[in-house]
Amino acid sequence: xxxxxxxxxxxxxxxxxxxxxxxxxxxxxxxxxxxxxxxxxxxxxxxxxxxxxxxxxxxxxxxxxxxxxxxxxxxxxxxxxxxxxxxxxxxxxxxxx
Numbered sequence: 001x002x003x004x005x006x007x008x009x010x011x012x013x014x015x016x017x018x019x020x021x022x023x024x025x026x027x028x029x030x031x032x033x034x035x036x037x038x039x040x041x042x043x044x045x046x047x048x049x050x051x052x053x054x055x056x057x058x059x060x061x062x063x064x065x066x067x068x069x070x071x072x073x074x075x076x077x078x079x080x081x082x083x084x085x086x087x088x089x090x091x092x093x094x095x096x097x
Contacts, residue, residue, distance in 0.1 A: 078096060
């Protein structure tokens with residue numbers, strides 16, 4: 001009879017309480033990805049990338065998901081991926097200024 005209660009007791013004591021369990025993920029920062037890129041890598045920081053991300057956010061009213069610089073026909077351009085308020089993902093290709 002003692003064995004019937006001993007095993008559940010051992011299992012309960014061995015498991016961490018649910019209230020103290022860590023969340024599956026924790027947000028690192030609420031800053032837009034373009035600003036995180038500029039903050040985290042000062043050597044390759046591109047102030048134009050942050051400005052392009054801000055412009056995309058202003059145009060769409062959405063949240064910037066990613067931002068990158070690329071070359072097309074010898075010109076520098078920015079590709080900004082934005083989540084719009086209506087839940088759609090838009091990709092904007094902006095010229096560098």
